[in-house]
Amino acid sequence: MLQVEGLEASYGDSKVLHGIDLSVGDGQVVTLLGRNGMGKTTTVRTIFGLLKARAGRVVIAGTDLTNAAPHRIARAGLGLVPEGRQIFPTLDVRENLLAAARPGQWTLDRVLGLFPRLGERAGHMGNQLSGGEQQMLAIGRALMTNPRLMVLDEATEGLAPLIRDEIWDCLAALKRAGEAILVIDKNIDALMRLADRHVVIEKGRVVWTGDNAALQAAPEVRDRYLHV
Template sequence: MSLLEVSNVTAFYGPSQALFGVDLTIEEGEVVALMGRNGMGKTTTIATICRMLTTKDGNITFAGQSLDNLPSHKVARLGIGLVPEGRRCFAGLTVEENLIAAARPGYWTFETVGEFFPRLKERRDQSAGSLSGGEQQMLAIGRALMTNPTLLILDEATEGLAPVVRQEIWSAIARLKEQSGLAILVVDKSLKELSSIADRAVILEKGQSVWQGAMTDLTSELTDKYLGV
């Protein structure tokens, strides 16, 4: 049984259908890239997994448990940590307060997150709103890690960052893959960087899963068809 199983999921925003049949699986310790052009349903799929958007049809299970009728806070407690698009740090709280706000017992503590991201430890008493964009992204990742998840979801974690900062974030994701054993679902536009860390890819088009496979099987024809501008 896979750690996460999303099977034929459909979802609506009010009367408007956004997902028309999404399928994906993630195994323990696996990194999966969720790909597709803008507006094809990637963030909506994440919202359904985290139960911030309810599904109409299909099923979602995590570690063998159905998520279909659970509220989002209970899904998080099962072991799904989300790094949302736009970071969404609490600007008026300090770095340390942001990190401990959702902390759960486990390996990831303020100290271990501070070792992983030394700048967060250096800025522990600084307000999150005064951090640079890259530091806020580190804080968002650190906050998710402190929930001690078994699945980490990263939604556009490098968007809007300077190239050198993007490389820092990609390096951190690679270290998580190598050192933590976490399963990771990552959404990003950088095919080069995704190819270097992801084991498999799932491509969405118009709210449907249209291709799944190993990153090594993702041909230029497929990327032109489903990912090209």
């Protein structure tokens, strides 16, 4: 579904991605791991055309869409749950969900069924929701675009433990439904229960990749690259 090859990007004269390679197949869950400031969000921004790639390729469903406009990336099948949620604060829950809706299996009723809490607050404005409810809304809004691949940047950052559990349960349900997911988060234990494969980056370079068994057998990877 998604193939990233040799991706390079810069902020001004400062090069921050140095040849990122990663892939997500249909129905797979892949993590992008690393400490803060190592290039995870920059990788996502470059995939979505929000930051210009200096080199490399972003291939979505067999089509090279490197540096395509963000709306073309979305139409190709990628849905983004951005860092900081970025919901529309002056639209209510229903309006947020419908703002970018596209035809497909994910309808308003289905999203509200996945997140009953949003159904209870359907008439509340975005800025009246708790942080956890806003994250549910951001996930629901991305689902309403009916993506083939969901990308979540800091899926549970800053959320209360009970809300985090709800989000992980939601992502597990999406995996069971066959949704492909690329997820960034710091909760390694939760990610290992969910993901098929992990990609670890350090200073804009991929330094390790492997499945759950390989990561479990490599505590030095967690100690060196993932612990603060």
